[in-house]
Amino acid sequence: MNLAGGRVKEMYRSTTWLAVLFAPCLSAQFTGLSSTSDGSSVYFTSTLRLKGADQPLNGKIFVATQEGVKLFRAHEIEGTSASGSPAACTVGGFADFAGAETSSQGVLAASYYAQSSGICSFPVTLKTQIITPAGETLLPGSVRLSDGGRFAISFLAATGRPFSPVSVSYFDIQTNIQTPVPIPASAVAHFVSASYSGGRVIANDGTAVVGVTDGSFQHYGGYLLRPGADPQPFPVEEALPLLIDTDASKVLYQSLDRSLSLLDLRTLESTLLLPTDQLVVYLRMSDDARRLLFVSGGQVHVLDTATLVDQVITNEATTITEATLSGNGRVAYAVTDRGGLLKIDADDGTSLELIGHTPYLQRQFVGIKIPGLAIVLRGSGLSDTAIDGMPPFTPCLGNVTMWIGNRKVPIIRLEPTSVRILIPWDLSGTFRIMAEVPGRNTPFDFPEVELGFPSARPQTGAIARQNWTQTYSGPVNTGEIIHVYAVGLGPVSPEVPDGAAGPFVEPFARLTQRLNCANAEILYAGLAPGTVERVYQVDVRIGPTAGYQQFKCTLGDSAPFVFLTLNVVPGSN
Numbered sequence: 001m002n003l004a005g006g007r008v009k010e011m012y013r014s015t016t017w018l019a020v021l022f023a024p025c026l027s028a029q030f031t032g033l034s035s036t037s038d039g040s041s042v043y044f045t046s047t048l049r050l051k052g053a054d055q056p057l058n059g060k061i062f063v064a065t066q067e068g069v070k071l072f073r074a075h076e077i078e079g080t081s082a083s084g085s086p087a088a089c090t091v092g093g094f095a096d097f098a099g100a101e102t103s104s105q106g107v108l109a110a111s112y113y114a115q116s117s118g119i120c121s122f123p124v125t126l127k128t129q130i131i132t133p134a135g136e137t138l139l140p141g142s143v144r145l146s147d148g149g150r151f152a153i154s155f156l157a158a159t160g161r162p163f164s165p166v167s168v169s170y171f172d173i174q175t176n177i178q179t180p181v182p183i184p185a186s187a188v189a190h191f192v193s194a195s196y197s198g199g200r201v202i203a204n205d206g207t208a209v210v211g212v213t214d215g216s217f218q219h220y221g222g223y224l225l226r227p228g229a230d231p232q233p234f235p236v237e238e239a240l241p242l243l244i245d246t247d248a249s250k251v252l253y254q255s256l257d258r259s260l261s262l263l264d265l266r267t268l269e270s271t272l273l274l275p276t277d278q279l280v281v282y283l284r285m286s287d288d289a290r291r292l293l294f295v296s297g298g299q300v301h302v303l304d305t306a307t308l309v310d311q312v313i314t315n316e317a318t319t320i321t322e323a324t325l326s327g328n329g330r331v332a333y334a335v336t337d338r339g340g341l342l343k344i345d346a347d348d349g350t351s352l353e354l355i356g357h358t359p360y361l362q363r364q365f366v367g368i369k370i371p372g373l374a375i376v377l378r379g380s381g382l383s384d385t386a387i388d389g390m391p392p393f394t395p396c397l398g399n400v401t402m403w404i405g406n407r408k409v410p411i412i413r414l415e416p417t418s419v420r421i422l423i424p425w426d427l428s429g430t431f432r433i434m435a436e437v438p439g440r441n442t443p444f445d446f447p448e449v450e451l452g453f454p455s456a457r458p459q460t461g462a463i464a465r466q467n468w469t470q471t472y473s474g475p476v477n478t479g480e481i482i483h484v485y486a487v488g489l490g491p492v493s494p495e496v497p498d499g500a501a502g503p504f505v506e507p508f509a510r511l512t513q514r515l516n517c518a519n520a521e522i523l524y525a526g527l528a529p530g531t532v533e534r535v536y537q538v539d540v541r542i543g544p545t546a547g548y549q550q551f552k553c554t555l556g557d558s559a560p561f562v563f564l565t566l567n568v569v570p571g572s573n
Helices: 008-021
Strands: 031-035 042-046 060-065 068-073 094-102 108-114 125-132 135-140 142-145 151-157 166-172 177-181 191-193 208-213 220-225 239-244 250-255 260-264 270-274 281-285 291-296 299-304 310-312 320-325 331-336 341-345 351-355 360-367 374-380 400-404 411-415 418-422 429-436 448-453 459-464 481-487 515-517 520-527 536-542 547-555 561-569
Touching (some): 031 320, 042 094, 108 142, 151 208, 208 239, 220 239, 281 320, 459 561
Parallel strands (some): 031 094
Antiparallel strands (some): 042 060, 142 151, 191 208, 281 291, 291 299, 299 310, 341 351, 360 374, 411 418, 459 481, 515 547
16 A cells, blocks of 8 residues: 555645644844944844854944944843753843943943743843943843933833833932932833934933823823922923923924924923825934934935925835934934935945945744754845745755754755744754855844754654645544654655655655554555655554543654544444
């Protein structure tokens, strides 16, 4: 009986079931842009490494000028599990730098994520290094600087969960004194607006704005804070204060209808800047509140808040993913989705490319890390178009070559923002995955991420009856033949190269180790015909014992393992 080679179309359908069954439960090259007040340099974070440099793969802070890019801060991931192995979730350990806010007096606030206990996201710990010419101070939470570098305001969340209480404190950098701010407790669950970087939220005299929302966009509110005084409600009702100028005279706020306005704190008069129907992101305001930068429609805009003239200062074929404005309002910096960093004259829109096309891989992946199966790595700037490989898949597609450690691995599909690769079936341990893809005018090396892969073990996927209709746990009949798809069953003969499909005809790629199962006769055990991922097909004739039962198996000299759990009923014959 040629079970392995029969019903090829139905076998492809079965492989789809396997993919569904095994589905799993810093997003750009450069993020956290913060310009110096005079626009001469810009700080940003990235997981990329400078060419020829031995730098960690986590988030680092770089500074870019017209003369080049330099590393400003880097720190290896720290923290170990109870067993002593590296852990992603450890109390107090260092994870990634998140950004560096600058001041005109040479004071910087470098924020970083600390590791956490339990599930990594809860609690999320953010800490900040206050860096001055006289030394450094470590503060918990997110810390925002005044341009003058004298005052800072810190936001400390108890956890990373929505609506978590947030404590707010003033920090006098000259005296090193931290003073809690008694913000009234909310009667309802709420968010406190406290991003780590961007436009100023604290003026040079210490006046600060704090926004509060219930997260449903049905309630906005906030406070004006001043050193030594009780918090005062924001003067405009149902408004979310966002940014303040250095003289504490103008505040940018958002209304419930999503429009943006500028409030004069001296006259309490508001000027509508942007209407409800204009979707904008990355709001940045000059120190004197005369200019407002934002990204809309994928391009950078600069709005004159006095004349309301909206000037588009970029005309890129690609999308702008982030932008910032210098304190004097004369220079903008922008990141393109191909990983370019532009320095732009905010007066006339002329630009200089500080960094060109820079390919990037995110540390997050799509799929499940089972050796032999495929995973999707997200990124950007990886190609110009989508390209599908053809079996047998090769490690090179377009101008990209993929590596896991020192081993080239097959590419199944390449897109500008992702690459789908095949994990070798005999791989286990922690490896660096690298996309060998050329950039242009970039100081950064090929993008790399580090992922750990478990040792392969037998796991059952989709199950089909003899006529190839799907079933999960039965019932099946005694004496019936079923088809089981699995992973982790080890080597086969003849062995199939990575990226090649299992043979459709004899000689089939059968297991080199004998598979024996209780109450079952194994008719075929080997690679599923036509599959490129390391999917095994096991054809089983059910034995005479009926009942809901576990089918324990051995593979070669391995210890018994549960391969199937099925409801077996007496056959009709």
